[in-house]
Amino acid sequence: MTDSPLLEKTIAAEDDGIRLDRWFKRHLPSVPHSRLENLLRRGAIRVEDAKARAGQRLRKGERLRLPKRLKEGAARRSALLPPPSRRESADLRARILHRDHDVIVINKPAGLAAQGGSRVSRHLDGLLDALRFDAAERPKLVHRLDKEASGVLILARRAAAAAHLAERFRKREVRKIYWALTISAPKETRGRLVSPIASEKEGGDEKRARTDYVLARKAGQRFAWLALMTHTGRKHQLRIHLSEIGTPIVGDKKYGKESAAKGLGRGLHLHAREMSLRLPSGKILTARAPLPPHMEESWRILDFDLKGALWENSAALFKRGRSDER
DSSP states (O other): OOOSSEEEEEOOGGGTTOBHHHHHHHHOTTSOHHHHHHHHHHTOSEETTEEOOTTOBOOTTOEEEEEHHHHHHHHHHHHHSOOOOHHHHHHHHHTEEEEOSSEEEEEEOTTOBSSOBTTBSSBGGGGGGGGOTTOSSOOEEOSOOOTTOEEEEEEESSHHHHHHHHHHHHTTOOEEEEEEEEESOOSSSEEEEEEEEEOGGGTTOEEEEEEEEEEEEEETTTEEEEEEEESSOOTTHHHHHHHHTTOOBTTOTTTSOGGGGTTSOSSOOEEEEEEEEEOTTSOEEEEEOOOOHHHHHHHHHTTOOSSSHHHHOGGGGGTSSSOOOO
């Protein structure tokens, strides 16, 4: 059964090899994933006249057929979003860490969702016109951070750049380092956390998630500053992994112990500190984001260094055979 009438799209060269669900995120980001899954189950979305699947790879020149009203509905939802205010635009531009022909890197604030949802009225994707500048296209999201988390977030300025970056993330060629403040410290000063985590995108199927951690500093036995390197990208991966070993992230209302961190900055203490990847130009970009105010407040309260070698190169922690404990 299909919705009628149908709209036909030809897959462009810059989308060659992309997953169908990622094509929707790139071109119709306001369509909820649940809506997409419903249409796929009903056979309302076709690739070359065959029933489409969320994970199938699209190829240049293939014909993608989807309900016309789906695109019209997405356009109406986008039109209903108010444009960024002058204040929102200024704040977002002040958060730019890097900008070139292909990408814009920002320091996403805690509390701002990357995309919309049933209970999200204001989100980064709805503000991206503020970062368009002189480009022919508005920037595109190529990855996400939790709403409550802050830090490095990369935007593509062109469709070709989006395809390149999506492939880098898919092949796990992006080095991502996070900082977290946890309640108590892991037993070992460094280690690898591996456990299955379910994916909403794949119908709840569980797949192995992997995180490496290094203890950067301790504040007695109560709190620890951890550097974390992810090798997979499951939803809430870091929050789940740290909770599983008994060291939940400070301010984590879902997996942690919020009352155990009274007197510190308020909010989730998880920050995407550093990201390194190869740009379409071939250049390696390494971007680092300063801490958000609530984490900086906690760092001062706990007397953690707010400058020094650790701030300049977190990746070095993962190359050393020991950590510097306070």
